[in-house]
Amino acid sequence: MTRYLLGAAVALTLASPALAQRDAPVGARVDKLESEMRAVQRKVFPGGAGMMVEPQIAPSAPNPVEAAGVPASGAITDLSARVTSLEQQLASMTGQIEQGQYRLRQLEDQFAEYRKATDAKLAAPPAATPVQPVGGPDVTVPEAPEPAGDKSAANSANVTRPSTGDGAEDGYLYGFRLWEAKRYGDAVTALKKVVADYPKSRRASYAQNLIGRAYLDDGKPSLASIAFYDNYKKFPDGERAPDSLYYLGSALVKLDKAADACKVYGELVDVYGATISAKMKADVAKARVAAKCK
CATH class of the missing domain: 1.20.5 (Single alpha-helices involved in coiled-coils or other helix-helix interfaces)
Structure with a gap:
């Protein structure tokens, strides 16, 4: 033992x-x-004041004394x-x-x-010569109301510049008269100066929109699309921002980009649907049909 x-x-x-x-x-x-x-x-838990998740078990109860010769x-x-x-x-x-x-x-x-895709589609001009859309009627571009200018001056070769003392108003009306006289290049130059010199004026939105109209009427839809998009991007609260979205859709249709035009029409309704006129809503509806939007 x-x-x-x-x-x-x-x-x-x-x-x-x-x-x-x-x-x-x-x-x-x-x-x-x-x-x-x-x-x-x-x-x-940043700043959790010592927050700590404890192990999901409790310490085991002490084991009873085991038989002699067996390790605990x-x-x-x-x-x-x-x-x-x-x-x-x-x-x-x-x-x-x-x-x-x-x-x-x-x-x-x-x-x-x-x-990246949106900027590339809406802001960058295409590398190739614009192709007119094949099949389906083109979108009819409605005449948005513009302030009346001097009709006799606008229809003549010598367009006169107003001189009221208001630089933004005079510059815009001058560009408008040039546009009415179909002097599109001169109109663009005059209107760009208004946007650059008077970006805080309400006429900046008018001028930027009319730049796009001048390009569109001059058969340059790619440049027009850039001008319209810039107006929406720079002056989203401007009085001509909805018009620019509408004409942007027209320019994209002319560039054979009907699918993108449909997205623009959708954006116009989503952003400005509660404030645009009944005529504008009807024009957008017709444009969507013409572009075969779903």
Whole structure:
């Protein structure tokens, strides 16, 4: 019996260092995982005042005294359970963060592509010579009301420039008279000066729109589309912004870009549908039919 007890004591003495060695790596893993978990949660809950998700297990109850000769394993079991819980939570949180970042990158890429495509279609003139649309009637361009000028002067070769003391008004009326006299190049030059010199004037929207009209009437729909788009982009609250969207659609139809014209007509209704006149709404409806918009 004495020999047996002595042998058991020796066995327990030898087993204790072994248990300590098994304990050390698990404890290090726990410390490392808890540190990583806190770092992840600081990223997920910035300023969270110490917010911390605890492992989803409770420490196990003390094991009853085991039979002599069998090493106690309660501490190892508890640490292993903590490691497993921490690893699962860390993997879950890391996956959620990565998914959120991926979706954000997707949205940013889609929006960048949308802006790039829109600018390329509406702002850049085509490289090739514009082709007139094949099949289907062209969109009828309605005459938007413009302030009355000096008809006798506008119909003559010598267009006179008004001199009322209001530079923006005089410049616009002069460009309008040149346009009426079909001197489109001169009209564009005069109207561009109004936009450059008086961008805060209400006549800037009128002048930019009439620049597009002059290009359109002069058989230059690509330049007209740029002028109309610029008016909508620079002066969205201007009095001629809705007209510019309408004529932009007309210019795009002339460039054989009916699908883009339909998008522009949709934009016109969405943005200005509550404020445009009944006649404009009817003109847009006719233009959509002519462009075969869905």
